[in-house]
Amino acid sequence: MPRTTLPALLLLGACASSGRGAEPPKGAPPPAVEFARDVQPILAKHCVSCHGPDKQRGGLRLDRSADALKGGDSGKALVPGKPAESLLLKKLMIEDAQERMPPNRDPLTSEQIRVLTAWVEAGAKWPAVENAADKHWAFQPVKRSVVPEAPNTKTRNAIDAFVAAKLSASGLSLSPEADRRVLIRRLKFDLLGLPPTPEEVEAFVADKDANAYEKLVDKYLASPHYGERWARHWLDVVRFAESNGFETNQFRPNAWHYRDYVIKALNDDKPYDQFVKEQLAGDTLGADAATGFIVGGAWDEVKSPDLTLTLNQRADELHDMIGTTGSAFLGLTVACARCHAHKFDPISQLDYYRIKAVFAGVQHGERPVRTGDAVTRAKEADRLRAQLAELEAKVAALEPLADPAATDARRVPVNARLNTERFKPVRAKFVRFVTFETNSVEPCLDELEVFSFGSKPVNVALASNGAKATSSGDYPGSPNIHSLPFINDGKYGNGRSWISNKSGRGWVELELAEPVVIDRVAWARDREGKYTDRVPTRYRIDVSTDHESWVVVASSDDRAPFAEGASAVPNGLTATDRAAWVKLTQQITTLRKRIEELVRGQMAYAGRLMAPEVTHRLHRGDATQQKEVVGPGALGELGPKLTIPESATDAERRAALAKWITDPAHPLTARVMVNRLWQHHFGTGIVDTPSDFGRNGGKPTHPELLDWLASELVTPSGGEEPLPNPSPKRRGAEGKEDSAPPSFLGKGVGGLGSSNPWSLKHIHRLIVTSATYRQTSSANDAGLAKDAQTRLLWRYPPQRIEAEPLRDAVLFVSGKLDLKMGGPGFDLFEPNGNYVKVYTPKKQFGPAEFRRMVYQQKPRMQLDDTFGVFDCPDAGQIAPKRNVSITPLQALNLLNSEFMLQQAGYFAERITKDAGADPGAQVKRAFLLAFQRPPTDKELAAATKLVKEHGLTALCRAVLNANEFVFVD
Template identity: 30%
Template sequence: MYVSSARLAQTFCSGLCFALLLSLPLIEVASAEETPLTAQKIFYLQKIRPLLEQKCLGCHGSTPDDIKGDYNMLTRDSLIRGGESGEPAVIIGKPEESPFWKAVTWKDENIQMPPQERNRLNAAEIADLQQWISTGAVWTDRELLPSSTNNSSQQSSIVMSTSGGQSPTWTNRTYEPADIWAYQPIQRPPVPWAALGKKLNSQRNPIDAFIQQKLKQKQLIASPAAEKKTLIRRATYDLTGLPPTLKQIHEFENSQHQDSWSLLIKKMMESPHYGEQMAQMWIDVVRYADTSGFANDYERPNAWRYRDYLVRSFNADKPYDRFIIEQLAGDELDPDDPELLIATGYLRSGPWEHTGMSVAAVTRQLFLDDITQSTGVSFLAHSFRCAKCHDHKFDPVPTRDYYRIQAVFAPVQFADRKVEYQPYENISGFADMKERTERLLAETRAQQQQFKEKTDAAIAAWLKENGYQNLKQVAADKRPPLRWFGLSEFEKSLLKINNKRIDYFERELKRYEPYAFSVYNGPPNNYRSTKTVNLIPGAKQKQGEIQQTFILAGGAITAPTEKVTPGVLSAVAGSNSSREPNAWNTIPQTSEGRRLALARWIASSNNTLTARVIVNRIWQLHFGTGLVATPNNFGQKGDQPSHPELLDWLATWFMDHGWSIKQLHQLIMTSETYQQSSQPV
């Protein structure tokens, strides 16, 4: 692989993951009558070809007219032959002597491929290449079918239907059923009542039946019931985040009512602190913050309205499917409803900053990446970020899907919407707080004015001393530092600090004005975080072309490739609208309605992920660990459900009961499973 290292290092990773053998010459044409693939060819198809596609062909095979270093890796002969150095890159049977192998192991300081540390081959991949070269570098242009292997377990593997990967190999790869459980339709398993023996119906909770069944299979027994004092502490901490009062403990311990436990749970959920506790859980999920992060970390003075919306929603037991739609697309659902405009603060919750030092295209892409990832993790327990640069290595999430979902958010623009404070919003004390902020702002500005006057006096004295009438007569490179000339080091520090204080106080004043931290749909609006208020523009300014979305090679905004239209996660059962043009999840191409369609797809009972994800989060809140121990990852690298039948039963029960989170709490907490002691038998 002796090629110009300078040329390759400069260009290798510009398209690492997106030239995926789409132009492979069909030298070896397979037919149904051909003999089965040999073990060496299967090894090449399973291990080597995907590795070359992901790591090499971006620069050595994406387009025949643009082969870096004249090294073409599209055929076996050209891969072995090497590049512009004229020396063979692969010596058959001798990997350690092959420049190709030395390059991918980074053993030669003059050429290290791929050149970026994050794209280096791991030990297993290097070992596969070593084995491949040692055994003859066997190559085939046939496709690997599930029946092409002698491994009997392969027969049960599944090819997932998706919108299509960047190569036929990825598109047609197979998955073990256990690894793609979350994509399969939610089942409605029967409750194993027999596991509870002869208990009366009034004493039977379906959760206990599933748990007891699993315990018996493992020859285990449940712990005894916890004492009342433990239970009330457990309930109040779970539902309100607060310890019980002595009065509450005494009343519960001495209650003779047969439903005292159930009544206690209902009472805790009627407390306003319940909504605060649940909102705290949710703002952690959706990465809410009161400041914007990055260098300036500007305050978000009106973000509290979204936080309080969450508290109200949980206290009102808003159906979870409606809760999803309001946050993702409240403004599209009803642009005249103040509560729905406030709800879209979810879309603004991630870190974001755009200043005069920023590149607009970069900050825009940072937002699109963030909201795509957040939507996947928050509602679907899927991290989409891996698919930004390449088809997902483990899950059936093609890069195309990543950018199709991102296209849903392409029309989203930031704005401070004027939304009058509602009677149910707490603005008590605003007058006093505003007066205090105005006073601090005035004091800071007065001190800055003193520094300016001192600087002006020092500059005037310098001009006089050096025989100048004004600064215009002084060459630019000889002028004194105008901003802090004549100030002490301490005063210079105060000057910088005060500039920041002024920024913060100006934004703090915005809290006392009826703005909503919200969004609207339209073309780019040059929103800057350095501006204190960015109002929604008029109708004329909202007209124009909506940002188009392209698959970005390697995730780089400088390398757009195929244009995509809005879509959803195609691997979810029933989501591949390319085969079902009238499917329930169709996303419109217009600027309006994209988010609403996505939200309805997520909130649909047909979605295989959404209900499972939220019931798992509620289970985790009560037990510390979810039925799926990785609540943000239902993919292959996440944990599989410990009780898959119970998870699906809870998901169907939850949807059957109006997506009510309070009813789900009641069901879980009235089970013997929840009420057992934490001490083992």
């Protein structure tokens, strides 16, 4: 008997003994099995309905080789060369109809089983075409397209050749060039997000240089405001916000570092591949704040005592990191493979968990970051700490010491922000803080500090100095922000505090590294001053050297009772000492605030990085149903092959993934980014689903152009690739011909947009210097009839300004815009100290709120009261493309909101200052500032009448509400 048939006969023998009566074929060995002819029809008819793209019962998918060979929840379905170990074959021959595959249906015939068995024994090989990632256009390698022959003489660079060729095939052509007033307004809003000044407009209109427009492009690309404008687009893509979301939605005070990193990176024209690498592994590249990308999403800071819920919360955190990375850089919905293989794209469930393993060492939270002035900040903080110690010593000499035997309130009142207990020097190894009563629920301490006696006191309570903490019990439900390690970690605030597990009482004990003489204990409920609940109001502080004999050194018995806003001046001081105490404490408060600012300036919400957790594949994505351990990696069927050792550190895993994403051979990275740039220049991308290039996404309108741009981003031609038929003449910005050669790559006058690999400014310049971009926005019947949505770009599509540049433009024309860059942002909501953050919009606005809107402290799930209705994303999820809606609230907000009424008044003041009291001159100035053009005679007459009858503010209010102000042609 030939050896090749033995396993099949063994299996069929088992089948026969079970009563099914299947018999192996007799005679000569059957012909070799072919997958397409013999195997695939069996799988398609009997298996794929339950184990295919729509369903993956038991975690098994049998329509693709990678998934089939991976197996399902029960183990390996197919073991090439080993039919007896292949669970699929065993399942086909179970006697029980419910357990047998396919269940509750006629069993496979003996011949079908023989075919499958022979196929497995021969290696379970799938055709090469099936093993290829996919034939979908976006998964094919990027190939530099040949620039087509331009059908007319309007082309300025290769972009126009591709666009014109597509138009010609539809019987259309490019529209004439827009006039200079339209072009400068379009360009400045597009690149900088601001309107041009009347003086800028007139200078450009009057400039006779054939390269006047190109010079303007270079000027705007070199402006620091370019980064502010384009950072907003990227922040939408990566769901950036400055609060946690979920129920508490607490503010993230140091999230702004990531926003500033993005602005600077874009202004510096950081190569895009480096930009990607830094956001995934900036801690290894000297760009710590960049990893704010990874933890930029929502985070449920309140953990449940239910282990199941906590596991799911952690799984959700990592899910957000996986999904955002896939969509932002690859334009893929990788997150869809959490519970099963992707239903449309070649992304297996195993791929999802490989990427999850890459991020398994990243936790939400802050960490110190290296900034350009980090050393200077640290030195300044040390200098101020020395001053602070001197001042505190002077205050200590004035304050009465704690007297455990006293019962009269003669020291300062108990307060929420900081309490200093001074006592006679005593030797201690153990220090214990015991709470008997609070002003509400469980006691909370954000830090317990113990200072050594002497001229240079040291906080010996710090864990970093060897102290160990124990407690009566931790608050259930919030181990991430209210747990014991925070009691002596040297960081203040509610977000890093300890809460007892008992209402009104509890204790914390510190074991110092060695016995030491101490004379001071400091404690607070919340040194940031946000919360005043949970304050210990009756307490005692004990010390011991042996943990058996305890001595009371301070208590609440000789302090004034807790009261909001009570005077903190100690009782019993003389008038002179009282004045000295007040002055010293004011100086101390100022110093502490400055030191806190210096220290906080070195902290960024960029993730806490630690050893990676073990990653398991989860059955149907359920965090409680762990399957096999999965090591780090990337997508198995897309992009270059990537192998990451399971022993790789957290940083090594993220760096390897970043390198894989930015490999020039990757088919998606460059395509996705150039499409994003195109989208924001023309309103819609070449692919209209900018974060989904998969099979369920949109198809490119100009695939050859997309690939040409992607190739040009990675490997710019440097101007050596001529147009097939360069025009001997081109038309200038006013439509007049000039003899300058076509600016094929738009090489910058000042070196911008030059041939550096991965240069985003280079692609920007190519786009905005093209004839396609410089067209008029006027419609014509032929274009509307054949391409009403302007996807073929027979004209420049008019666009409404988004919320942020709209608000900036209002401030710009009113003369109130503060162009200060960087640093902590401004808040458009009233301050409050609630544990659950309440966002109440401000009704009054001043200079603090007059910065560019990219610097707003953007909360999650809460929009600005005036401009949020202009389709601002709430950062609850990624927003690669904003909606453009038209609603009554938009008109009402622009007309009646407190902000707009205030700015209309400021606008009128500016016009009066610029143009004087003459209504006609005022109207002309208003039009130039808002619309970058003078009024027509009809407009001048009507507007002058309005000013005379209702005042200049009424005109300004009307101008700021005009469509012409809100739209860019």
